[in-house]
Amino acid sequence: MTDAIQARRSAVYLLDQVLGQQRLLAECYAAGVLERLTPEDRARTQRLANETLRNLERVDKILAKYLKKNTPLHVRNALRLGVYELCAGGAAHGVVNSMVNIVSRHKHHGALKGLVNAVLRKVAANGPDEWQKLRQPRLPKWLRGPLVEAWGRDAVAGIEAVHAAPAPLDITLKPGGESDLDAELLPTGSLRRAEAGQVSALPGYDAGDWWVQDAAAALPARLLSAQPGETVLDLCAAPGGKTMQLAAAGATVSALDVSETRLTRLRENLERTGLKADVIVGDALEHQGQYDAVLLDAPCSATGTIRRHPDLPHAKDGSDFGALINLQAQMLAHAWSLVKPGGRLVFCTCSLLPDEGECQVEDALEMFADMQVDQSTLADLGVDSDWITEEGGLRLRPDYWAERGGMDGFYMALLRKSA
Numbered sequence: 001m002t003d004a005i006q007a008r009r010s011a012v013y014l015l016d017q018v019l020g021q022q023r024l025l026a027e028c029y030a031a032g033v034l035e036r037l038t039p040e041d042r043a044r045t046q047r048l049a050n051e052t053l054r055n056l057e058r059v060d061k062i063l064a065k066y067l068k069k070n071t072p073l074h075v076r077n078a079l080r081l082g083v084y085e086l087c088a089g090g091a092a093h094g095v096v097n098s099m100v101n102i103v104s105r106h107k108h109h110g111a112l113k114g115l116v117n118a119v120l121r122k123v124a125a126n127g128p129d130e131w132q133k134l135r136q137p138r139l140p141k142w143l144r145g146p147l148v149e150a151w152g153r154d155a156v157a158g159i160e161a162v163h164a165a166p167a168p169l170d171i172t173l174k175p176g177g178e179s180d181l182d183a184e185l186l187p188t189g190s191l192r193r194a195e196a197g198q199v200s201a202l203p204g205y206d207a208g209d210w211w212v213q214d215a216a217a218a219l220p221a222r223l224l225s226a227q228p229g230e231t232v233l234d235l236c237a238a239p240g241g242k243t244m245q246l247a248a249a250g251a252t253v254s255a256l257d258v259s260e261t262r263l264t265r266l267r268e269n270l271e272r273t274g275l276k277a278d279v280i281v282g283d284a285l286e287h288q289g290q291y292d293a294v295l296l297d298a299p300c301s302a303t304g305t306i307r308r309h310p311d312l313p314h315a316k317d318g319s320d321f322g323a324l325i326n327l328q329a330q331m332l333a334h335a336w337s338l339v340k341p342g343g344r345l346v347f348c349t350c351s352l353l354p355d356e357g358e359c360q361v362e363d364a365l366e367m368f369a370d371m372q373v374d375q376s377t378l379a380d381l382g383v384d385s386d387w388i389t390e391e392g393g394l395r396l397r398p399d400y401w402a403e404r405g406g407m408d409g410f411y412m413a414l415l416r417k418s419a
């Protein structure tokens with residue numbers, strides 16, 4: 001049994017954090033804000049916060065009719081959640097009572113419970129019909145502009161259409177692992193289930209036969225094609241999806257990340273799957289050594305993961321992207337110094353912005369005379385040839401394979417060093 005009010009109260013708190021404090025949901029979860037909830041209530045809270053944020057444009061359009069601009073954020077967020085639930089078919093009685101209860105307990109805004117009751121009753125009567133007529137939610141202007149410039153209006157509308165629904169559950173199978181998962185096998189080798197459900201209850205989870213990894217995110221390690229016995233450095237490794245692929249391929253893997261907290265999750269993942277890697281806490285820019293192959297999954301805007309993280313467009317405004325682009329260029333240059341002559345490097349980011357993908361590789365190719373793009377493993381990935389870019393990398397977008405459920409946005413390229 002879930003505690004509906006508890007989950008709703010926690011979801012409103014999360015909305016306050018994202019829309020008031022510009023905190024990402026992942027930061028809230030890492031800080032333990034949902035720790036006291038049962039697994040069921042935690043899942044319900046996350047779903048409510050995610051879906052309200054995914055549909056915020058529609059929700060606010062409906063609320064605008066009934067609400068003054070200066071309504072306090074906490075009250076507005078309780079109403080936002082209420083509108084989402086009512087328009088998604090939630091039972092009016094339960095939704096309205098919960099939201100009135102949540103606002104009535106607020107130490108400053110309790111007096112506004114009557115407003116909440118009145119607005120939500122009107123929304124219960126008219127909201128679901130109005131909702132049907134509203135347009136598909138758009139990305140915010142600061143992000144939509146650059147994406148339209150890069151990919152065109154139709155592509156961006158296609159990306160927004162995929163963002164409108166929750167992502168499917170994609171799974172990477174350990175070689176020889178349990179495959180009785182009732183899932184579709186994608187041409188790229190990932191398994192896909194339409195609904196996530198309780199991941200840890202699926203067959204083979206406890207035995208460590210597989211891990212959750214978006215189909216696009218599974219491709220950089222396959223592009224690198226690590227061989228048994230090779231020394232491979234995974235430079236920004238946590239929480240370890242790619243580390244596990246490299247280790248499962250039989251490589252001798254070093255997994256480095258600057259975040260001790262995120263590395264804890266990487267260690268747990270390795271333990272569950274029985275895979276091995278040398279785990280290093282450190283700054284990628286200071287690491288030294290020589291490796292047969294390096295995988296650099298650089299920190300980025302994460303704009304390719306919005307359907308999984310619908311909070312991102314609301315918590316961010318693009319002001320930190322310039323610093324990330326500079327950091328990626330520095331990391332790529334340093335990572336290149338760690339590759340042995342004749343060795344290779346995969347550079348990748350889960351971004352939709354060419355500045356964090358294609359442009360980085362074009363700049364690096366100009367800077368390093370001993371760097372070439374290697375396309376030899378692209379044909380083995382099961383991707384459409386249209387997705388291969390001019391410089392020989394691979395561009396993936398959420399609207400690709402939309403009829404199958406789409407994929408995360410990603411860029412990746414395999415770079416070979418002269419012997």
Ligand SMILES: C[S@@+](CC[C@H](N)C(=O)[O-])C[C@H]1O[C@@H](n2cnc3c(N)ncnc32)[C@H](O)[C@@H]1O
Nearest residue numbers: 236237238239240241242257258259283284297
């Ligand atoms: C895109 S995530 C990596 C995801 C990971 N490769 C996977 O497949 O599970 C980027 C990572 O870069 C790490 N990071 C950021 N700055 C770093 C730095 N200076 N040195 C090392 N790691 C860094 C972050 O902590 C984060 O875990």
